[in-house]
Structures are given as structure tokens and as C-alpha cells.
Amino acid sequence: MSMDGRTCVITGSARGIGRGIAEHLGEKGANVVINYRSSEGPALEAVDAIETAGGEAVTAQADVANRQEVEHMREVCHEAFGPADVLVNNAGITADEQFTEMTREEWDRVMDVNLGGMFNCTQEFFDDIWNAEEGRLINISSVVGKQGNFGQANYAAAKSGMFGFTRTIALELAKGGSTANCVAPGFTRTDMVESVPDQVLERIIAGIPLERLAEVEDIAAVVRFLASEESSYVTGEVIDVNGGMDL
Numbered sequence: 073m074s075m076d077g078r079t080c081v082i083t084g085s086a087r088g089i090g091r092g093i094a095e096h097l098g099e100k101g102a103n104v105v106i107n108y109r110s111s112e113g114p115a116l117e118a119v120d121a122i123e124t125a126g127g128e129a130v131t132a133q134a135d136v137a138n139r140q141e142v143e144h145m146r147e148v149c150h151e152a153f154g155p156a157d158v159l160v161n162n163a164g165i166t167a168d169e170q171f172t173e174m175t176r177e178e179w180d181r182v183m184d185v186n187l188g189g190m191f192n193c194t195q196e197f198f199d200d201i202w203n204a205e206e207g208r209l210i211n212i213s214s215v216v217g218k219q220g221n222f223g224q225a226n227y228a229a230a231k232s233g234m235f236g237f238t239r240t241i242a243l244e245l246a247k248g249g250s251t252a253n254c255v256a257p258g259f260t261r262t263d264m265v266e267s268v269p270d271q272v273l274e275r276i277i278a279g280i281p282l283e284r285l286a287e288v289e290d291i292a293a294v295v296r297f298l299a300s301e302e303s304s305y306v307t308g309e310v311i312d313v314n315g316g317m318d319l
């Protein structure tokens with residue numbers, strides 16, 4: 073599954089799942105745009121890792137919730153590599169609170185990044201993906217979007233919203249021959265899960281048939297398939313990568 077010469081923009085890719093996806097695609101020959109929100113150091117490390125593996129990468133600062141900054145990211149991509157073939161909407165945040173305690177600000181913050189960011193990036197890169205040979209939109213949702221999760225009404229609503237968005241964009245891209253799909257990871261070993269208390273984590277793992285958390289490589293491998301030309305007849309789907317959590 074070579075990604076030779078394909079230009080991939082991955083939001084929130086200085087660490088965690090995004091970085092795993094970026095490195096995986098870069099190692100397969102993709103030109104990668106590493107997006108970061110505020111601190112360039114980790115993004116430069118990701119560029120180094122990709123270049124060491126023989127790929128090409130640049131950094132692009134943008135808060136995905138800020139349209140002007142996303143426009144700048146598109147300009148960086150076009151200058152470095154030309155139009156994007158693949159956009160992975162990966163950047164996401166949580167602001168957990170039991171619903172009765174959840175503030176409107178916590179609700180809005182999660183919507184602004186997880187859904188607003190996806191809106192901004194998809195609209196900025198829509199023409200690129202439409203015009204690409206085998207263009208790809210890949211949205212990183214979550215098992216929480218399917219199952220819900222105590223204390224995550226905002227996050228679950230946002231991640232669930234990604235499903236309807238993806239199916240709709242899949243229809244709107246189809247005439248151009250490009251696809252849109254969602255990946256819904258289960259609990260994955262990253263900084264996002266780092267804050268979950270050990271006891272809760274043990275209970276989560278006990279409920280996973282494969283008896284372990286996902287590693288970023290588990291998610292990246294599926295994204296690579298969806299980003300490749302081999303997935304050209306898969307569109308509007310949600311691919312679960314959760315160790316069998318919903319069996």
C-alpha cells in the first residue's frame with residue numbers, strides 16, 4: 073500500500089494518534105503536513121522522524137477552530153507540496169463533566185474544536201480532495217460517539233455528529249470519485265487516556281475482548297488503508313478499531 077507522492081494533511085499530528093498516522097503515511101512515501109496548535113517543538117520532531125524514514129514533511133500552525141489559521145495551513149500545504157490528496161481530521165479535545173454540572177462553555181469548546189475544526193478543514197480542502205485522483209477525507213471519531221460515555225455528553229455528541237457529516241460529505245464527493253470515511257478508535261494509549269485514573273482504565277480493559285488498549289499503530293494502519301488507492305470503493309463508512317468493544 074504505497075503512498076508515494078500523495079499529499080496528506082493530518083490535523084493535531086504533533087503527538088498521539090495523529091502523529092502515529094503521520095509517521096505511518098510518511099514512511100510509506102507520503103508528503104505529510106504536520107499540523108500543530110501552539111507549540112512547534114513536537115511537530116518538528118515528527119518531521120524529523122518522517123524524514124529519517126525517507127519521507128517528506130512540513131509543519132503548519134493552525135488552531136483548527138480558527139478559519140483564518142486553517143486557510144494558512146492550506147497555503148503552507150500548497151506551497152510545500154501542492155494540493156492535498158488526503159485530509160485526516162484528527163484534532164480533538166475533551167472537557168469532561170457529568171451533564172448536570174457541564175457548563176455551556178465546556179459544551180461549546182468541544183463542539184468548536186471537534187466539529188467546528190472538521191467543518192473548517194474540510195471546507196478549506198474540499199476542492200483539493202474533489203480534484204485529486206482518489207481523494208480521501210478521513211475523520212477520526214470515537215467508540216464514545218457510538219456508545220456514549222459517562223461524563224462525556226459534549227464529546228459523545230461531537231463524535232457522533234462526525235458520522236452524519238461523513239456520510240453526507242461522502243455523497244457530495246462521490247461524483248468526483250473521492251471518498252469520505254470515519255475511523256472510530258476504542259481507548260488508545262495516548263496523552264488523552266493518560267488522565268484516566270488507573271482503576272477506571274482497568275475496568276475499561278476488562279470490557280475489551282482483546283484485553284488491551286489500542287496502540288496508535290493499530291489506528292494508523294486502518295487510516296493508511298483508507299488513505300490509499302486500494303480503498304477506492306469504500307465510502308461513507310465508520311470503521312471501528314476497538315478490540316471488539318461492541319461485540
Ligand code: NAI
Nearest residue numbers: 084088089109135136162163164214257259260262263264
Ligand atoms: P491527544 O490529546 O494526544 O492529541 C490530540 C492532538 O490534537 C494534540 O496534538 C493537540 O494539540 C491537537 N489539537 C487539539 N486541539 C486542537 C486544535 N484546536 N487545533 C489543532 N490541533 C489541536 O489525543 P489522541 O488520543 O491522540 O486523539 C486523537 C483523536 O483521536 C482525537 O480526535 C480523539 O478524540 C480521538 N480518539 C482518541 C481516543 C483515545 O483513546 N486516545 C479514542 C477515540 C478517539
